[in-house]
Amino acid sequence: MKGKSAGGGAKPPPPQQAIFSRLSFLHQASSILPPSSIGLSRYYTSHLLSVSKKSVQRLSPAVKHTICKRCSSILLPGITSTTRVENKSRGGRKRWADVVVVTCGFCGGTKRFPTVNKEEMKEKKTKEKDTEGTEVLKDEEEGYKDADMTGA
Numbered sequence: 001m002k003g004k005s006a007g008g009g010a011k012p013p014p015p016q017q018a019i020f021s022r023l024s025f026l027h028q029a030s031s032i033l034p035p036s037s038i039g040l041s042r043y044y045t046s047h048l049l050s051v052s053k054k055s056v057q058r059l060s061p062a063v064k065h066t067i068c069k070r071c072s073s074i075l076l077p078g079i080t081s082t083t084r085v086e087n088k089s090r091g092g093r094k095r096w097a098d099v100v101v102v103t104c105g106f107c108g109g110t111k112r113f114p115t116v117n118k119e120e121m122k123e124k125k126t127k128e129k130d131t132e133g134t135e136v137l138k139d140e141e142e143g144y145k146d147a148d149m150t151g152a
């Protein structure tokens with residue numbers, strides 16, 4: 001027995017949509033917080049990651065790119081992270097070897113993204129597998145296990 005009194009015709013939104021708006025809210029909330037509120041911001045992002053994991057809802061690359069894998073801080077260019085371009089090909093001659101390196105200002109963790117888009121890459125290397133997004137959420141759990149409950 002639940003005290004719900006929904007008025008007849010209106011269907012509830014599909015669960016996917018509710019999750020999507022929750023993820024979107026969490027990401028926006030963590031993005032607008034100033035660096036001084038990094039604790040709260042991190043809480044939002046780690047919550048965001050766990051919601052996406054539980055709901056098996058993949059985060060869009062644009063969102064994933066703004067979250068530090070190591071400490072789940074939000075990565076805002078010039079504010080909480082630094083961005084530079086690296087090219088490890090000989091003499092930096094290969095334009096497609098340009099990689100954007102984003103360094104987290106809190107833990108020093110780095111993220112790397114190719115600057116050339118995937119369609120262009122596919123033309124050059126058709127057999128390379130797309131491994132993005134398969135193991136992104138693994139190391140986040142370690143943070144929670146740190147609490148030592150051996151007192152009294």
Ligand SMILES: [Zn+2]
Pocket residue numbers: 068069070071072073104105106107108109
């Ligand atoms: Zn970090």
